[in-house]
Amino acid sequence: MFVLLFGPPGSGKGTQAAALASRLGVPHVATGDIFRKHLREGTDLGKLARSYMDRGQLVPDLVTCDLVASRLGEPDALGGVLFDGFPRSVPQLYWLIGHLGATGRKLAAVVNLKVDDGIILGRITGRRTCTNCGATYHVVSAPPGADGSCTRCGAAVVQRKDDTEAVVRDRLEAYAAQTFPCLDQLRDRTPIHDVDGVGGIDEIKGRIFTALAL
Ligand code: AMP
Numbered sequence: 001m002f003v004l005l006f007g008p009p010g011s012g013k014g015t016q017a018a019a020l021a022s023r024l025g026v027p028h029v030a031t032g033d034i035f036r037k038h039l040r041e042g043t044d045l046g047k048l049a050r051s052y053m054d055r056g057q058l059v060p061d062l063v064t065c066d067l068v069a070s071r072l073g074e075p076d077a078l079g080g081v082l083f084d085g086f087p088r089s090v091p092q093l094y095w096l097i098g099h100l101g102a103t104g105r106k107l108a109a110v111v112n113l114k115v116d117d118g119i120i121l122g123r124i125t126g127r128r129t130c131t132n133c134g135a136t137y138h139v140v141s142a143p144p145g146a147d148g149s150c151t152r153c154g155a156a157v158v159q160r161k162d163d164t165e166a167v168v169r170d171r172l173e174a175y176a177a178q179t180f181p182c183l184d185q186l187r188d189r190t191p192i193h194d195v196d197g198v199g200g201i202d203e204i205k206g207r208i209f210t211a212l213a214l
Contacts, residue, residue, distance in 0.1 A: 007113030010124035017084035056170030113197035
């Protein structure tokens, strides 16, 4: 089962994706997480991606699709994947439809998490991320450990470079201009489930599971 999770940056996609992927029994493929791993490891891809990520812009489609193609070739991903943050542009969407279609596979469903820009700004600018395991915190609603470290692995928790207000505004603009149009393209071919992304984590998870009849 190949499912897409859409939602602007800061809509809670990452948190919900982990729960949904485990419920569906498929791997969670988050292109942003894969790029950040390359960044931490200082690979050539990481160096290239950094210049775009730091400015809140999309990494070029060819680079991103290559990355996804190699992830989709791994044995655990052959039967299904929950995509989080991919596709993020109409060319990426059509690449994915073609890539799956070449082996008779297709997208089963889309979950579209809806959150207003004002709420997103508060969420993202308060977000802090573990430098080691990627766990996320929020300075007000879910603070890290007393010494500012990760409660999961003990590493330092910091603000991502692209979580500052100026960059978040650019990321929201990129979402509206490049990612949102994907939903229009999908409307006639794949069921789209709009889900209110404001509320408690479990509440939103419940809405997603109900929408997908899980
Ligand atoms: P995320 O963690 O999903 O918000 O992604 C962080 C950043 O990684 C984005 O602002 C982009 O610079 C880059 N990125 C993640 N996924 C994609 C994608 N599908 N296409 C292009 N760039 C991406």
